[in-house]
Amino acid sequence: MLSAEDTVLAYWAACEARDWERFGALLTEEVVYELPQTRERIHGRADYLRFNREYPGDWHLAVVRVVGSGAAAASWTSFTVDGEPTPATTFFQLDEAGSIVRITEFWPEPYEPPAGREHLVERY
Amino acid sequence: MLSAEDTVLAYWAACEARDWERFGALLTEEVVYELPQTRERIHGRADYLRFNREYPGDWHLAVVRVVGSGAAAASWTSFTVDGEPTPATTFFQLDEAGSIVRITEFWPEPYEPPAGREHLVERY
Numbered sequence: 001m002l003s004a005e006d007t008v009l010a011y012w013a014a015c016e017a018r019d020w021e022r023f024g025a026l027l028t029e030e031v032v033y034e035l036p037q038t039r040e041r042i043h044g045r046a047d048y049l050r051f052n053r054e055y056p057g058d059w060h061l062a063v064v065r066v067v068g069s070g071a072a073a074a075s076w077t078s079f080t081v082d083g084e085p086t087p088a089t090t091f092f093q094l095d096e097a098g099s100i101v102r103i104t105e106f107w108p109e110p111y112e113p114p115a116g117r118e119h120l121v122e123r124y
Numbered sequence: 125m126l127s128a129e130d131t132v133l134a135y136w137a138a139c140e141a142r143d144w145e146r147f148g149a150l151l152t153e154e155v156v157y158e159l160p161q162t163r164e165r166i167h168g169r170a171d172y173l174r175f176n177r178e179y180p181g182d183w184h185l186a187v188v189r190v191v192g193s194g195a196a197a198a199s200w201t202s203f204t205v206d207g208e209p210t211p212a213t214t215f216f217q218l219d220e221a222g223s224i225v226r227i228t229e230f231w232p233e234p235y236e237p238p239a240g241r242e243h244l245v246e247r248y
Contacts, residue, residue: 039247106232
């Protein structure tokens, strides 16, 4: 059985490779995918695979950080969609067999820093 | 020495309690805090403590998920600022002594779901 960290690394590698068979094999049939920002939820491996297969644009991803322990993991990835890099942060829960049962994903977008903290921060 | 997970739990507990002495004791003096969305960076414990102490609003936080392993951890927290809940996702790196050396934080904001996937998602 893969560790939670290796499962998430395999998940992202299969995703980038569009290897939906390998990707789907990491998920339970009842996997739930949630996007709290839009309050969207997808139930089940079949619909989640279709969501990924149908996702528009020439997207690519790179893993920035993965941390896993026991049945939990989190990743920070960098997606490039038509040239624009966008981060994603994702929380995973696994079952006792090491399959992914729940995925919660965030797509943080750039915003202007609030005024009043210029004395403490640098911009990069 | 605390585990990475317990360090992050102590960090958030001290933050919610405004116990800046305890909070600061979890950080190295050279800690770096980064906000990729605004491309802001704060260098050092003194400025990072001040940033937190000065942060406006009657904010409160609850930990949703923490995962840690070795010198890495990630958390998903829910902040409430003047009644509005907002998620934050944070990636931590620790040094060999278990102190936090690097914090990268995301503040994902709500957005409207793109059209074309209504056949796969429910809203919640």
